[in-house]
Amino acid sequence: MASLLGAVGPIERSAYAGKTDWQIIREHFPALATAEIAQQLTGFGAHYLGLLQAQRAELVARSRLMPGARAALAALHGAAIQAPLTGNMAAIARLKLECVELLPFLDLASGAYGDDHPERPELVPIAVARAAERYGRSFAASEIVVIGDTPNDVRCGKLNGTRTIAVATGPYTVDDLRTHEPDVVLADLADLAVVMCAIGL
Numbered sequence: 001m002a003s004l005l006g007a008v009g010p011i012e013r014s015a016y017a018g019k020t021d022w023q024i025i026r027e028h029f030p031a032l033a034t035a036e037i038a039q040q041l042t043g044f045g046a047h048y049l050g051l052l053q054a055q056r057a058e059l060v061a062r063s064r065l066m067p068g069a070r071a072a073l074a075a076l077h078g079a080a081i082q083a084p085l086t087g088n089m090a091a092i093a094r095l096k097l098e099c100v101e102l103l104p105f106l107d108l109a110s111g112a113y114g115d116d117h118p119e120r121p122e123l124v125p126i127a128v129a130r131a132a133e134r135y136g137r138s139f140a141a142s143e144i145v146v147i148g149d150t151p152n153d154v155r156c157g158k159l160n161g162t163r164t165i166a167v168a169t170g171p172y173t174v175d176d177l178r179t180h181e182p183d184v185v186l187a188d189l190a191d192l193a194v195v196m197c198a199i200g201l
Contacts, residue, residue: 001025004043005032017171018152020087020123021045021114034118041115045089052095060099066169068189073105075192079201081131084111085123085146085156110134120152124160145199154180165198 016024025037025044052059076082082105086093090113097103110131112123124146128139146157149170154177157164165184166177178185184198 001029001032001037001040001044004040004047005029018087018120018148018150020118020120021089021092022118023087023114023120026118037118041089045091045115048089049091049095052092056095056099059096063096063099065100065102066167066188068192068195070102070105071192072189072195073102075196076199076201077105080199081107081110081135083107083109083127083131084113085127085148086111087114087120087152089113089115107131107134121156121159124156124162147199149177151177151180154182157182163200 019027022037022041025041026032026034029037073082084093084097084106088096090108090111093111093113094103094108097106097108110127112127112130116126117123124144128144132138141161142163144157144160144162145165146153146160146162147165147167148154148156149167150172154164154166158181164182165186166172166180166182167186167189168174168177169188174185174187186194186198189195
């Protein structure tokens, strides 16, 4: 954003985990109005994507899948609609998923992203609306499972009435995540039978 807009005042530092890119930009550049950030998101996303693409080989080399992630996605493929609900901007999410070869398991068109809305809980209804249009039917909250590794993921699911599964493969421990009262807390996704049971399949 600084490269696009020049000096915009002091940059506020904050933790990134579980936040949307839009929210992170807003926190880093508090002097910018939300509307101004919204106008700049497309340009920012293109610039950000270009920087990451230039580092693609390094990104692939340092990326790693969490235990059981690929097996869980593969097992659910065809049995459920799997879509990203991520704070990453859509183009950035696609690139990261390409780098770990997970795109074949996911319906990106039914997802919601960090350039759709600054507040993470608002991503659930956006994804639900996209899935409904794509598949020609509505989706009740009881049919939706939000899986994530931060308190913001749990909060986003709970505020929308969905089932929530917290996985301690990020910066938060099992005990940290348990305090936010998800439906299920898992150390990782390594045990496929446990994962399927947690999801309800």
